[in-house]
Amino acid sequence: MRAQVVLHAARARSNARIARETSLHLDTVRVWRGRFAEQGLAGLADRRRCGRPARFTPVQVAGAKALACRLPAETGVPLSRWSCPELATELNARGITNAVSASTVRRWLHQDALKPWQHCSWIFITDPHFRPKAERVLDLYAHTFDGVELGEDEYVVSAEEKTSIQARCRCHPTLAPGQARAMRVNHTYGRGGALAYLAAYDVHRATVFGRTEPTTGIVPFMSLVAQVMSQEPYVSAKRVFWVVDNGSSHRGEKAADRLTEAFPNAVMVHTPVHASWLNQVEVYFSVVQRKVLSPNDFTDLTEVGDRLRAFEVRYNATAQPFQWKFTTSDLDDLLARLDRHTADHPEQSSFRPAA
Incomplete structure (x- = not known):
């Protein structure tokens, strides 16, 4: 900045013009121009200051x-x-x-915003067909399938299981919050068993259908499908797309064939492997975890199931579709960043997802 003032002055420019062109105060320009005139290049250096010198270089x-x-x-x-x-x-x-x-x-x-005490986990893409699978799911969220816009009688349902929901009976009652006191939950609890919560989320209508089961599996999942497909508008829909991950209850072509055989207008669409974050019902599960299950204080599994069903009714009364912002353009940017990373560090991964 000081050198710029001197260079402008060498072109016979006035202090006012230098101040305008360098966005400096007029007094600042006058000071450094005067110091250079008196002392030359040495006048542009900082003067010695009082106080303790820096201990570290x-x-x-x-x-x-x-x-x-x-x-x-x-x-x-x-x-x-x-x-x-x-x-x-x-x-x-x-x-x-x-x-x-x-x-x-x-x-x-x-x-430099360095925080070496923090860490986050990550995983390489392992699905060789990651992009086409992810693109199909993202297109469904955008009302498109195989390049054709979905009709009014076509629906997209996101389904998943939330496993091992425990009923923890606290040994002492939970205390409500008070003045300058947070809610208090006793640390010691008795185990009342665990159940699985299966949910199907209509992506565009923001409607949740759920059920509780002792465990997960093909039969419980198909019971959830039947619960949804046996009511309108799905029973008379042209197509209902079921977005699922690669869990054992609905993995592979056998699961897709089983679904279509039971309900001819149902189409199973799998997310890529290790990409459950593309499944919108996971967002609903995060809401359930925050608002219903934490802190966990239930007398038995019956209370857990009743609370989950009551929350579904409450949620559906005011729910709005999630503002899903991850698009195919974002997907391409993500894959490009991964390509650059693997190109810089070829020893970390020999895998390249199919385009």
Whole structure:
């Protein structure tokens, strides 16, 4: 910025014009132009300031950040991930810094938004037909199938099972929240068994159909299908597309044939392997988990089932379709990023999804 002021001045421009072109205050331009005229290039440097000089050099700060960006196992440290105190200890032990505190390390990492104590999981795409399968599901959400817009008598239903919902009977009653006090749930509980919750979600009508079963399997899943397909508008629909994942209850072509044999107007559409996040009913299950099942405090499985069915009625009364924003364009961007990643790190995966 100071050099720009000098270069503009060398072109015989006025202070006012320099201020306009550099977006600086007129006084700022006057100060640095005057200093350069008096002292030359040395006048553009900072003057000596009072106060304690910096204890750590930029090289030491960069060394701390570089260490934070390496896995502890790669450096021979028996840790799964870094914390600021552990980083401070390691920096002192390696001689990168002298007596640095954890708070100082935390401040350095904050400058570059580094959080080595956090982690997230991920998985490579393993389905060789990931894109066509995902595209078919996303097109259904956008009212399209095989390039043809869905008719008014065609519906899209997303189905899945939520397994092992326990009935935990707390040994002491749950206390309601009060002034400056959160709701209190006793840590000790007795187990009252577990059940499975099967749900089918009409994507465009925002309607949920659910049932509870002792366990999952082909028979419980087909019972859910029959529950939906035996009522209007599905019983007289031209086609009803069932979006499911690759669980054992509805995996492969046999499951698709079994569904079509029982209900000729039903079409099973599978999500790619390890891509249940494309199934919209999972969003509904997350709502159920937050609003109905957490914290878990039920006397028995009958109460669990009654609560789930009552919530369905409450949800359907006001439900709106989910604002699904992940489109085929986003899918292409995702696959492009994965391609770039595997190209940069070929040793991590030899798989390339089919286009």
